[in-house]
Amino acid sequence: MSNRPNHLYEFGPFILDPAERTLQRGGSPVPLQPKVFDTLLVLVQNGGHLIEKGEFMRAVWPEDEFVEEQNLNKNISKLRRALGNGAGGAEYIETVPKSGYRFAAEVRTVGAVRDASLIVETRTRTSRIAEEETEDDSLAADARRPAVEAVKAKPALEATTTAPARLAAKRGAAMTDWVATRLTPRRGVIIAAVLLALTLGSLAYGWRWRQSSVAPRAEIKSLAVLPLKSLDKNENYLGLGIADAVIRRISQTGGLIVRPTSAVRRYLDEDTDAITAARQLNADAVLEGSVQRADDRLRVSVSLLRTSDGASLWAESFDMRSTDIFTIQDRVAQQVAARLQLRLDPSQQASLIKRSTSNPIAHEYYVRGVHSLDQRGFGEGAKPQMEATIDYFKRAIAADPDYALAHAQLANAYIWMALFIEEQAVWAERAKQEINRADALDPQLAETRVARHWLLGSAYEGWQSEAAVRELLLAQQINPNVGHVELGSIYYHLGLEDLGDRAYQRALDIDPTSEYVKYMTYAHYILVRKYDEWLATYQKFNPNDTPTHTWYLMGKGRLDEAQKRLDEILAKNPKADVRFAKAFLSALRGDFRPAEAEIPLTLSKVNPQNFAYHHLTYDIACLYALSGKSDEAVKWLRKTAAEGFPSYTLFERDPYLNRIRQAPEFIRFMEEMKAHYERYQREFS
Numbered sequence: 001m002s003n004r005p006n007h008l009y010e011f012g013p014f015i016l017d018p019a020e021r022t023l024q025r026g027g028s029p030v031p032l033q034p035k036v037f038d039t040l041l042v043l044v045q046n047g048g049h050l051i052e053k054g055e056f057m058r059a060v061w062p063e064d065e066f067v068e069e070q071n072l073n074k075n076i077s078k079l080r081r082a083l084g085n086g087a088g089g090a091e092y093i094e095t096v097p098k099s100g101y102r103f104a105a106e107v108r109t110v111g112a113v114r115d116a117s118l119i120v121e122t123r124t125r126t127s128r129i130a131e132e133e134t135e136d137d138s139l140a141a142d143a144r145r146p147a148v149e150a151v152k153a154k155p156a157l158e159a160t161t162t163a164p165a166r167l168a169a170k171r172g173a174a175m176t177d178w179v180a181t182r183l184t185p186r187r188g189v190i191i192a193a194v195l196l197a198l199t200l201g202s203l204a205y206g207w208r209w210r211q212s213s214v215a216p217r218a219e220i221k222s223l224a225v226l227p228l229k230s231l232d233k234n235e236n237y238l239g240l241g242i243a244d245a246v247i248r249r250i251s252q253t254g255g256l257i258v259r260p261t262s263a264v265r266r267y268l269d270e271d272t273d274a275i276t277a278a279r280q281l282n283a284d285a286v287l288e289g290s291v292q293r294a295d296d297r298l299r300v301s302v303s304l305l306r307t308s309d310g311a312s313l314w315a316e317s318f319d320m321r322s323t324d325i326f327t328i329q330d331r332v333a334q335q336v337a338a339r340l341q342l343r344l345d346p347s348q349q350a351s352l353i354k355r356s357t358s359n360p361i362a363h364e365y366y367v368r369g370v371h372s373l374d375q376r377g378f379g380e381g382a383k384p385q386m387e388a389t390i391d392y393f394k395r396a397i398a399a400d401p402d403y404a405l406a407h408a409q410l411a412n413a414y415i416w417m418a419l420f421i422e423e424q425a426v427w428a429e430r431a432k433q434e435i436n437r438a439d440a441l442d443p444q445l446a447e448t449r450v451a452r453h454w455l456l457g458s459a460y461e462g463w464q465s466e467a468a469v470r471e472l473l474l475a476q477q478i479n480p481n482v483g484h485v486e487l488g489s490i491y492y493h494l495g496l497e498d499l500g501d502r503a504y505q506r507a508l509d510i511d512p513t514s515e516y517v518k519y520m521t522y523a524h525y526i527l528v529r530k531y532d533e534w535l536a537t538y539q540k541f542n543p544n545d546t547p548t549h550t551w552y553l554m555g556k557g558r559l560d561e562a563q564k565r566l567d568e569i570l571a572k573n574p575k576a577d578v579r580f581a582k583a584f585l586s587a588l589r590g591d592f593r594p595a596e597a598e599i600p601l602t603l604s605k606v607n608p609q610n611f612a613y614h615h616l617t618y619d620i621a622c623l624y625a626l627s628g629k630s631d632e633a634v635k636w637l638r639k640t641a642a643e644g645f646p647s648y649t650l651f652e653r654d655p656y657l658n659r660i661r662q663a664p665e666f667i668r669f670m671e672e673m674k675a676h677y678e679r680y681q682r683e684f685s
Contacts, residue, residue, distance in 0.1 A: 008109070010108040010110055011044065011047070011103075011106060012083075012105055013025050014083070016044055018041060021037055023082075032079075032082060035060060035061070036075045038059075039075040043093065043102075044107050046103065048104075048107075052100040053099070053100045056072055056100055056101065060072070069229070070229065070274075070301065073274065074274065074288075074310070076273060078311075080093055086105050091104065092105045095273075097271050098271055220306070221257060221284055223256055223258050223259070223283055223286070223287065224258075224285070224287070225243045225264060225287045225336075226243060227267055228240075228290055228300065229288075229290045229291070230291055238325075238364070240268055240367055241363060242289075242291065242328065242329055243287075244261045244370060245333070246329060246333050246336065247259070247260065247261055247264075248479070249333040250342075251479050251481040252446070252478060252479045252480075255340070255342035255343070256342065258481055259283055261370065261371075262374045263281060263513050265371065274288035274303075274305055279307060280513065281513055284306070285306055285307060286304075286305050287302060287304050287305075287336060288303055288305065296321055297320065298328070299318070300317065301318075304339055304340075313339045325363070326360075326363075356442070357400045357403045357405070359399050362396045362397070363396070365392050365393070365399065366392070366393065366406045369393040369396060369406070372388055373389045373409060376389065376416055378421070382420075383422070386413060386421055389413050390414070397410065404438045404442035405442075405445060405447060407437045407438035407441065408435070408445050411432075411434035411435045411448065412447065412454070414427050414428070414431035415428065415451055415454040416454075418431060418460065419611045420611065425460060425609075428455060431454075435455070445478065446476070446479035449472065449475030450475050450486065453490075454486075456468040457490060457644060458644075459608060459611075459613070459643070463614075463644035465494055465644055465646070466494075469491070469684060472487045472490070484503045484506045484507035485504065487503040488503030488520070488524070492524050492528060493644060493645050493646070493647060494646060495646065495650065495673075496680055497528070497649055504521045504524075518541045521537055521541075522538045522541065526549060526551050528649075529653070531552050531556055535547055548565050550566060551581070554581075554584065554585060563585060566582055566585070577605070579598055580598060580602045580616075580619070582598075583597075583602075587626045587627065588626065595623055595627075599620055603616075613643065614639075614640050614643045615645065617643065617645075618637070618640040618645060621633045621634075621640060625657045625659055628659050628660065629660075630665055631665060634669050648670070648677035651669075652670070
């Protein structure tokens with residue numbers, strides 16, 4: 001014992017004892033796992049200095065040459081959780097990006113008085129007592145009896161106490177017994193009673209310590225699966241592919257909300273520890289890991305952590321052939337479901353190990369395609385990127401012609417081209433062929449249903465909005481985490497605004513970090529003239545922006561501000577097409593002739609197959625209604641309803657239609673719309 005460190009480290013309210021391997025805060029123990037304690041000790045002993053990751057790992061895991069960086073990151077996360085923040089909210093541990101860590105707090109070294117004689121004496125006496133059976137007299141026996149009863153009760157108590165508390169209890173019981181047999185009867189009774197109380201107090205303290213050291217387990221309702229970090233250059237897609245497969249399989253069980261691949265993809269290149277990422281994603285648990293390829297072998301390590309306290313729920317490493325990557329995906333998905341205690345029926349269990357392909361080359365091209373599809377854009381400028389996406393899926397299918405999921409995602413890429421990039425029927429036909437092929441190979445794919453909904457709800461299939469809703473609902477029966485933004489949009493087009501709000505909220509629940517979801521949640525309010533709702537939701541997601549949307553300003557009657565906004569747009573971009581907005585602004589001011597003259601020119605610039613064409617036809621109907629031309633207004637309203645926008649609730653409240661509400665043709669039109677609306681309610685509500 002003379003070689004043990006004879007000093008303590010103090011920082012903030014903490015005292016670190018290297019010899020006893022304890023950390024205390026204000027006299028209360030802070031429980032740490034052994035390697036977490038070692039990590040803290042290395043930081044404190046090098047306080048104020050950068051510790052590079054390689055040096056750090058060699059210090060904490062000297063016996064393991066193949067230790068991985070995620071182990072260090074996990075320990076740092078646990079320490080940050082245990083320590084909290086210091087004075088002024090500053091963190092104790094500073095991350096130096098791509099280098100290592102530094103202990104930022106001031107560390108003080110103080111002496112420690114250590115006297116082991118009492119412990120040695122107690123241990124000696126305890127062993128001596130075990131050999132003695134002498135009873136001095138009946139009074140001594142009576143004095144010893146309570147201590148003996150306490151010792152007899154010890155096995156039951158040990159099950160609920162920690163090792164330190166059990167040791168204290170043993171020492172206390174032994175000392176009580178020794179005192180009872182060695183002292184005079186009266187003094188023995190008194191001291192034995194005192195020591196018995198101390199023994200029971202030790203047990204109680206041990207129970208309380210154990211309770212305080214175990215954080216209450218909050219129910220896990222959401223999971224983030226981070227892309228596995230590649231330890232090899234240019235192998236990022238391998239880790240992303242494993243994560244994508246696990247995300248898809250766990251999502252399909254419906255057991256909990258899983259952040260989609262689009263939400264976690266950014267962590268592929270970011271140097272963010274798992275717990276921080278989980279908090280950014282607002283997930284209750286996180287799966288992290290690493291992957292390394294060596295010739296034809298793969299080493300994959302994964303760890304499932306609880307976000308609230310960084311506790312490890314499961315960890316495992318796999319070392320196998322590269323062709324066994326699908327076995328890894330099966331095993332990880334099953335273990336995550338088991339560790340999170342998901343209650344799955346047989347069909348849900350089967351979905352955890354359902355494979356779309358067993359061809360690793362096809363799988364890698366598919367993952368690259370999904371990664372590219374998630375970054376799709378709009379208009380001619382997005383065409384090269386979408387062509388690359390299509391090529392990835394084609395290569396996946398070339399490697400495995402029966403890869404149903406690749407066919408389904410190729411269909412989604414084709415329909416995106418048809419609706420938002422080139423607006424040509426040839427892309428829609430190709431999408432239809434891929435949908436049929438995917439369905440023939442596997443009729444239980446949510447991705448195929450999503451692709452079909454796009455077709456059905458477009459001009460290419462005659463604006464079959466109700467059928468499109470049904471496809472999305474079927475997709476969500478297969479995978480409850482898909483298609484909610486799309487469903488919200490169609491519900492709003494059908495006038496089912498309450499259902500639309502629920503669908504948009506569900507999309508936010510699934511991915512609260514998605515800028516696209518946030519945008520869609522407020523953007524649709526402008527299209528249905530719910531200006532107050534648009535403003536409130538816009539400011540919720542953009543608290544530092546001043547809203548200047550032209551149609552919002554016109555809708556609120558702030559016409560001069562709307563004119564100023566249009567002038568600003570033209571000043572920044574003289575080629576900006578704001579002619580129709582200016583025409584509508586003229587109509588709002590009572591100048592109808594130039595406004596109506598602009599309609600043919602605007603229509604000539606827009607492809608009727610455009611997915612938003614019905615919004616233009618509705619604005620034209622409103623423009624005619626403002627001028628009191630009910631026949632023209634109703635004609636364009638009917639065209640709007642027939643081409644995917646039969647929103648009875650919008651038609652009923654829009655003040656732009658007020659001037660024609662008493663016209664017989666408008667009354668008949670609204671009666672028809674109401675009948676459709678009530679049918680939608682009966683089916684979908």
